[in-house]
Amino acid sequence: MNRDRILSREVVATQIPSGEKHPLPAGTRVMIHQMLGGNYTVQADFGLFRLDGKDADAIGETSAAAAPATPASESGAPDPQAIWSQLKQVYDPEIPVNIVDLGLVYSMDIDPLPENAGHRVNVAMTLTAPGCGMGPAIAEDAKNKILLTPGVTTADVRITWDPPWNQSMISEEGKMKLGLI
Numbered sequence: 001m002n003r004d005r006i007l008s009r010e011v012v013a014t015q016i017p018s019g020e021k022h023p024l025p026a027g028t029r030v031m032i033h034q035m036l037g038g039n040y041t042v043q044a045d046f047g048l049f050r051l052d053g054k055d056a057d058a059i060g061e062t063s064a065a066a067a068p069a070t071p072a073s074e075s076g077a078p079d080p081q082a083i084w085s086q087l088k089q090v091y092d093p094e095i096p097v098n099i100v101d102l103g104l105v106y107s108m109d110i111d112p113l114p115e116n117a118g119h120r121v122n123v124a125m126t127l128t129a130p131g132c133g134m135g136p137a138i139a140e141d142a143k144n145k146i147l148l149t150p151g152v153t154t155a156d157v158r159i160t161w162d163p164p165w166n167q168s169m170i171s172e173e174g175k176m177k178l179g180l181i
Contacts, residue, residue, distance in 0.1 A: 003032040005042075005059040013049035016041065016093050019133030024049065030059065036091040037098065038063065039141065050093040050137060078110060078119055078151035086145040092128065092138060097177050099125065099142065103169025106160065110152075118153025121146050125157060126165045135159050 007028045015022050024030070024044060034041035038053035040061070056063040087105055088098045099105055106124045113120055123142060127135050139157040146155040167180065175181045 005030050005032060007058050008060070009058050011051060011055040011058045013042070013051050013055075014093075014134070014137045016048040016050055017133050019135065019137055022049070026058075032059065034091070034093065034096055035061070036096060037089045037141070037145075039091065039093065041093040048093075050134070076116070076118070076151050077112070078121070078149045080108070080110060082149045083108060083110070083121055083146055083152070086149055087123070087142060089145050090138065090142045093134060095128070095178075097170070097174040099138065101171040101174035101177070102128065103171065103174070104128070104165060106163075113153060119151050121149075121152050121155045123155070123157045124160050126160055128165055130161060130164075 007024055007026050007030060009026045011024050012021050013024050014020070028044055030042040030044050032040055032042055033048070040051040040056065040059065042049050042051055042059070051059065053063045084100060087108070088100045090099045091097070092099065092102065095102065104125050104127065106126060109122045111120045111122065123146070125139065125142065127138070139159055143155045143157045146152055146157070170178070170180065172181070
């Protein structure tokens with residue numbers, strides 16, 4: 001597959017690792033490094049950027065569909081496995097392993113909202129390094145993916161540093177993808 005592309009239109013991309021938003025003008029030459037979770041990590045002459053899946057057309061790609069929806073239970077509660085499946089579609093743009101297999105997600109709780117207003121999902125997660133500028137973008141991606149789950153009406157993804165992340169938290173599958181075992 002040819003990974004060299006020229007942007008067909010201007011896009012606002014997130015610079016890696018700072019997390020700052022930057023417009024990339026139409027005609028910018030980029031090379032696709034990673035296409036995971038519906039987002040794209042691209043290299044331009046002036047840095048590395050994450051393009052949201054909604055901008056896939058600008059690089060000649062088709063936006064990837066979200067993980068297949070699982071219906072809410074008869075009580076209307078979201079299926080916890082469906083939420084975990086959505087979280088497995090979230091990637092650090094520099095690492096080709098999802099945030100669940102990286103061991104970045106510490107907890108996921110589902111709470112019913114008053115007056116049958118749906119359910120709130122609360123996630124506590126961390127990052128591989130303190131000060132990672134991509135943290136807000138990764139957390140927002142996780143929130144948006146969670147909100148695709150039937151029965152979820154609101155989501156809160158909180159970044160925590162306790163306990164500090166280390167490589168022993170990576171799943172066996174993640175370690176295999178990274179060549180650590």
